[in-house]
Amino acid sequence: MSDARTVGLARKLSTFDAVLIGVGSMVGAGIFAAFTPAAAVAGSGLLIGLLIAAGVAFCNATSSAQLAAQYPSSGGTYLYGREQLGAWPGFLAGWGFLIGKTASSAAMALTFAAYAVPPAWQRPAAVVAVLGLALANCFGVTRTAQLTKLIVISVLAILVLAIGLVWTSGAAQPVQLPGNGFFASGWYGILQSAGLLFFAFAGYARIATLGEEVRRPRRSIPRAIVIALAGTAALYGVVAVTLLAVLTPSGVAGTPAPLLRAVEISGADWALPLLRLGAALAALGALLALLAGLGRTALAMARERDLPQWLSAVHPRYQVPRRAELVLAAAICLIVVFADVRNAIGFSSFGVLVYYLVANAAAFRQDSVHRRYPKAIQVLGGLACLILVGTLPWPAVVVGLGVFAVGGGYRLIRLRLSRPAR
Template sequence: MNNTPPLARRLGTVDAVVIGLGSMIGAGVFATFTPAAQAAGSGLLIGLAVAGLVAYCNATSSAQLAAAYPTSGGSYVYGRELLGPWPGFIAGWGFVIGKSASSAAMAMTFAAYAAPPGWERPVAIAAVVLLVAVNYRGVTRTAGLARIIVAAVLIALAVAVAAVWAGGGTDGTASMWGGGGVLAQGWYGILQSAGLLFFAFAGYARIATLGEEVRDPRRTIPRAILVALGIAALVYACVGVSVLAALGPDGVASSPDPLAAAVAGWGWAAPVVRAGAALASLGALLALVAGLGRTTLAMAREGDLPRWLAAVHPRFQVPHHAELAVGAVICMVIAVADLRGAIGFSSFGVLAYYLVANLSAFTQTGPDRRYPRFLQVAGAAACVVLVATLPLESVLAGLAMFALGIGYRAVRLRRNRPKL
């Protein structure tokens, strides 16, 4: 039974858009194009369009659901309300476990840019502690810091794109499309690149997880989700075309930091790009910690996680126990895990999360329906197709993660069953 106090509605449309952008324009925009080019060559531009279309289908589902259920928890709440407790739990478990690992990886990405050699883990842990402290002080503090970070990252990206086109750095333009054109790697490669690029878009769901703290949620949340997605898609398109023009598909595929390589002709621009990547990692981590705290709160309210995590701070109006627990888990993962292999199941969890969202939105009727059902069908089908493109080890790790969660919930339900 949920008897915890609600969170305060303090976020406006601009705040929600900024938090969504901070989630999407993270470190992925600086690094995702490399594996996408390895999979599809210049066909990554088609992959980017496919990823954007899939993200749009999923975003309309999230927007439609969030308008009807403006509370913390995102797809955990939607699945529970419209499909039943088990689908809701699957969505929530996949998000909390998968995104905790993603948060640790994002903290380590920040440290890779900002820390001296050998100090990466301590600096990553310090970054998590700092951002948990910001979130602890209230959601308006979170939104305020997100504004600063997003503005700085967008400036860094604008400098990089301008440097490519104004600095004579487009030597790869003639070979931009590669020897065999955009279809040289085939449609499987394009779909694989779409799967990689989709996860750079996926942060719009962070707006929905904060639904309990948004003013006028039926109007604000759908608008903020689509505006943030549209801005992110435009930014990704500009960056993708620019790095391909500067390096060509082979150059992008072989560079661990393609945007920095693309501006190498302007020596002063490369440090700006690296600073932008560090800040982008920090912005994505800030939004992830906030979203994890709210989803944990929602699951604790229903008893799917320990109810102690459902506490709301009387002054700051945040789920302070949940945020402290999330921060502690992320720090432990950073301290002990090899994150190159630890986050393989995160992609699996994200796709399961959005699959539940699409299926939940499909069931909505009457005034709650804002978008045609074919968008939810397309979104759900795309989630399944993208899962099929994941490496086998990622699928196996994801299945193991969900098996653990299902076992945990089954044991808890059995122990809490009333005795006759």
């Protein structure tokens, strides 16, 4: 048997597979988690915040696409930062992704359980979901893609049904959209909502982290990133308008499950179990893609010894980073058992914004041979990331800075210990 460390990942994913993985990552996190806190800080101004978040995501997506075409390997911005900016920026991007998305994975597991089982069974169900999906990932990336297709298609069908029921029932009143005015919360509230809603667009990063497993990556990855982002942004816009038209801005802010509440008001109680199923499946889809992205980022970091090199092993038969997948799944299960991180959107947004700040800087440094988009887009994307970080709730910023300080300290200790003795 060959040494697992010498085995590469298998290129089995098509462009369509990559698009569905990106959509699955975003839809679960966004529609069922981000609108409530966004409405709380911006009211109806969340629609403007959504446009801003989509614009920032577009800048970041084009940077990721441009970089992925040059570096079609696992690791995403961790790899791009190392190649274009140096080891430290790459490490900070990878560390922020791992810590932020590990918390997000636990949040998605708990969100799934909240919709699927009674309260007393939620933590055990969340652990089972994490372990089950991690095992599915361990048997090859095609298993991940097939399961993602099933989940995404089911969720989209349920969402279309829910939106259709709300509008045909007459419960949606467009006159309620403005609430107290789109700018009633001021630009700070709007920008804060954009920072929170950006959390919902972060899924396209999963496409780039799978760069070593996509067929014709220089063509497929950029295309998949843009298609997944555009489709998801359109869906978010429709859902946001629907929620505001039924619940009003204060109503969206006042319920943890605004889409369920909107369908309930429409009188279609028979559809509520279906919508709960859709929410549970959406959370599972996001969790599945998060696990895949985390495993590939950990693999890339272990290859460069920024994580224990033991995690760089690739299974010789299934060609997946099985050790990294299982270690991260165990860490997520520990978080699920001992903490409730369903309110970690701000912290996750902090890590993701830093991640994409590095991506924009790396894309800015690319030479003309590999350039697909003007440098102005990367400048705009980088500045927007900095502005949105500044508008996040201060506890999220403090925790985020602390996490990066811990990561930096870990790397300094590792470098000191690995330095040859004189």
